[in-house]
Amino acid sequence: MPMIEEQLKVLKTTFDKYAGKDGDKGSLSKAELADLLREEFPGMAGDKKELDAFFTGLDGDKDGKVSFPEFVQFAATLLLIMGGM
């Protein structure tokens, strides 16, 4: 399997761990995003107002759910900005 596909599947497995907690298993609700941020980006988890702003930013197509492509684009942008890579 090509490396990029394999690496994305690993990332999808982590995404699914949070996305699978309630409702639609393929996307993040706001509560699931809160869990993900708290566990994966401890420095970023703020109050409800910040969570709302994050969720709005992530939900590119405004359907109230965050898909895997929406999530990886956001996480990649975040890490580039934070200078993590």
Place this chain on the structure above:
Amino acid sequence: MPMIEEQLKVLKTTFDKYAGKDGDKGSLSKAELADLLREEFPGMAGDKKELDAFFTGLDGDKDGKVSFPEFVQFAATLLLIMGGM
């Protein structure tokens, strides 16, 4: 390090392998995208017309370069559509 950050860094290393071939080391030119598609998505690499269409789709902000966030969003969408995950 949180898992998502670690996994994105692995993906970034693969991206950088192609992005680093010419000019701007942080983004893919059209020639670099052609290399990446040929090696990582053998089934997708088509003729010049298809490459042009891909590049236009990937270059969300129309700056003639494909950034890491633009790339991961596109690759994630592609893999979801292809049913790879």
